[in-house]
Amino acid sequence: MLTFKEFEVIKTLMAKDAKSDAGYVFNHIYYELFDNEEEVSQVINDLEKKGFIIDGKLTDEALKEMEPCKVHNAIILAAGGAAKSSKSFYSLPKGLYVKNGEPLIEREIRQLKEAGIDDITVVLGYRQELFFYLEKKFGVKLANTPAIEKGSVVTLDAVKDQLSRTYICNCDNYFVENPFSLYEYNSFQATVYKQECIHETQLKTNRSGRIVSSFTAKGPGECFYGHAFLDEKFSKRMVEYLNEDLDVFRVDMMFWQELAMRHIEDLDWYVRRYSTNFLYEFDSISETQSVETLFINDVSDKMTDRICKVLNCQPSDVHDVVILDKGMTNINLTFMVGDQKYIFRYPGESSWELTSKRREVIAQNLATKLGLDEATIYIDEDGCKISKYRDNLIDLSKRWWTDSELVCRCARMMRKLHDGTDLVDCTGMEYDAIAEGDRLMKLGGARKGDLTKTFGDIREKALFLRECYRKDGWADVLCHHDWKYDNILTDGNFFDVIDWEYGSLDDPGADLLRILMGREYDDEIFNNALDAYFGHKTTEGEKMHVIAAFVPMCYYWLGWLMYQESLGNNGFYWTILYYQTAYKAIDYTLEYFKNR
Secondary structure, three states, X not given: OXXXXXXXXXXXXXXXXXXXOHHHHHHOOOEOOOOOHHHHHHHHHHHHHOOOEEOOEEOHHHHHHHHHHEOOEEEEEEOOOOOOOOOOHHHOOHHHOEEOOEEHHHHHHHHHHHOOOXXXXXXXXXXXXXXXXXXXXXXXXXXXXXXXXXXXXXXXXOOHHXXXXXXXXXXXXXEOOOOOOOEOOOOEEEEEEEEEEOXXXXXXXXXXXXXXEEEEOOEEEEEEEEEEEEOHHHHHHHHHHHHHHOOOOOHHHOOHHHHHHHOHHHOOOEEEEEOOOOEEEOOOHHHXXXXXXXXXXXXXXXXXXXXXXXXXXXXHHXXXXXXXXXXXXEEEEEEEEOOEEEEEEEEOOOHXXXXXXXXXXXXXXXXXXXXXXXXXXXXXXXXOEEEEOOOOOOOOOOHHHOOHHHHHHHHHHHHHHHHOHHHOOOXXXXXXXXXXXXXXXXXXXXXXXXXXXXXXXXHHHHHHHHHHHHHHOOOOEEEOOOOOHHHEXXXXXXXXXXXXXXXXXXXXXXXXXXXXXXXXXXXXXXXXXXXXXHOOOOOHHHHHHHHHOOXXXXXXXXXXXXXXXXXXXXXXXXXXXXXXXXXXXXXXXXXXXXXX
């Protein structure tokens, strides 16, 4: 019977052109096993004494010893993406992210096949149709998860009949060298040691490397990371746990490893430690570094076509592509064509729940016609937008609170927008902030509870105030709805107002107070901006109307933020700000309208 270290030496020497010396073995095992070459030399000597190595070559007896350890198959989990990666680039599943010209999942399949493992099953879910080509290209088998919103334990349950001596792989892993082998000794889980663990599960092991417990904590630690191998005994027990535990409350939301950890006392499961510069896990496409290759990849033809048609260029003309990790609903990238730099916006997964692309096109076209945004050169109802990249931008975040002329300029520009409403066809642009807030509260409430109850008081008072200020007879106008300093691009010469995706018909006050949000209602800049918008000294009635008209928008934005938080996006600062702004506006205007 071979020891584990003897097995690993033989496995390494089975590679083509392998040399039976300590240096070769030590340098070709990509995980922590031997302390030094001297230890490897001792194992090689032991194998020679047992007759497994003669004259530097493995004997038939050694190969016979390896046969019971043969890997039978591999399962690649590729079902996630919708909930786990809501900002995924171009709504791509992570397995189709590209590094060095090759999708991650293709590289993993290729490495498995190079190791001699041809029985490969890919378990699909989110956007499964994008993976169908793998069956023909690589001869893999395809399977489906019954519920993409559940954890990977449900995905594994869908193929539990295939568990034997099996690799369990993640579609978003990248290995610098091929980590797979046709032979494995015992069950293991790949791990890496990280100096800062945030979302990862950390492990504790005994002195032999057997996993004994797991926990979640910030700070340094050994983390679940990458693939696993299950031997026959582990696989049999895993099937039993799936059959017995899957109906237990919340188990179906677990990772499959979490289910295994529930029974870790009965499992022989060891760690296989890799270095962080050998094993990578990609959570966002910007981490794949070779984003430029996306422009020649089948899955990105749509984006490539847009750029080439709009700019009258060839795919090869597009270069210096850089992903910008910004925005809670959109994905942006910059690219060059010739000497000109552009920015391409593609809507993120959640933006389709939040905005109407047709409305944005109408609002953007009006902004371009009025000279409010001269950077945008293309927009369509699919959500794609191409703009000239603006350099040397001035940071307006600090000036926004002290520069009265800046805020007044924005107020005058907003009045220009509102007065230009009749220049475009606004059919279907009507907007009900409270109804839209209800819709988003319901979406977010699927994970966060009854949000309409949580914010019920704001909703009730928003309805009352809207009924009151509408009696003023102000006509709805085309509004931007998100006019703030970080949606203004300027170098002191150009002055572009961007991000028109929330454009729609609404009360002017719902738009105007967004510029003034966070200010005291009686400060000088607030009143100067109102005067600049109206073109005269603002009356008390006009001021009360403007402030009250923002309360329904506060309720909408609270719904927007609750929905974003339900997807895992952190909006805590804005949530508190809109909550406080809503009550500040209610307290300031409610008695006025009750007594009017």
